[in-house]
Amino acid sequence: MIGRIRGILVEKQPPQILIEAAGVGYEIQLPMTSFYQLPDAGEEVIVYTHFVVREDAQLLFGFANQSERALFRELIKANGVGPKMALTILxxxxxxQFVHCVQQQDVNALVKLPGVGKKTAERLLVELKDRLSSLLGENTDNHLAAQPQTIENTFVVSDDPKEEAISALVALGYKPAQISKTVNNLHRQGMTSEDLIREVLRSML
Structure with missing residues (x-):
């Protein structure tokens, strides 16, 4: 099991990064909430990881802290939720915010996410209610209980922030036509792809 990687951040192409550690380059997929917290390329970074082994692939998913990784692991235990959907949710x-949704049994917030239908959202709320209570009890710092603030994919490397943002959001499960329109509407001069992704995802809530 690969649980943590410390090394140099070589590439950032949301939602994927490349970290070089001890001469080995690790491709890691991150939820955008963790991606926003990354330093610039060329700097040292520590990422907590979850390793997924399948018949056709070996995948690494990374997180800014152990609390996010713990929630990811709870999500993929839920019926019908795989790593890709868990990455999209986070x-x-x-x-x-997710814990707040579970505490409030807020189905409407979850169904706004791609791939999460009403039945899936309802099942998540039911299955995770007790498990999250247990998880929160194990985290004395109670990071997850704070009130919310305000994958085998193809990644397109581009100097155009709009193209990068669209590529990342499509990789996370959003429909190209819908995302292209939203990105174009929200794009402003000087915005990076990360800025755009953040604004698009915020507009979806």
Whole structure:
């Protein structure tokens, strides 16, 4: 099991990064909530990871802290939720926002995320209610209980922030036509792809 990687951040192409540690380059997919917290390329970074082994692939998912990773692991235990959907959920809302949804049994907030239908959202709320209570009890710092603040994919490397943002959001499960329109509407001069992704995801809540 690969639980943590410390190394140099070589590439950032949301939602994927490349970290070089001890001469090995690790490709890691992150939820955007963790991606926003990364330093600039060329700097040292520490990422907590979850390793997924399948018949056709070996995938690393990374997180800014152990609380986000713990929530990811709870999500993929839920019936019908795989790593890709868990990554999408944690990109669309922070760990604190998700916990707040569970505490309030807020189905409407979850169904706004791509791939999360009403039945899936209702099942998540039911299955995770007790498990999150247990998880919160194990975290004495109570990071996840804070009130919310305000994958085998193809990644397109581009100097155009709009193209990068669209590529990342499509990789997370959003429909190209819908995302292209939203990105174009929200794009402002000087915005980076990360700025754009943040604004698009915020507009979806």
């Amino acid at each position: 990109s669309g809302m922070s760990a604190a």
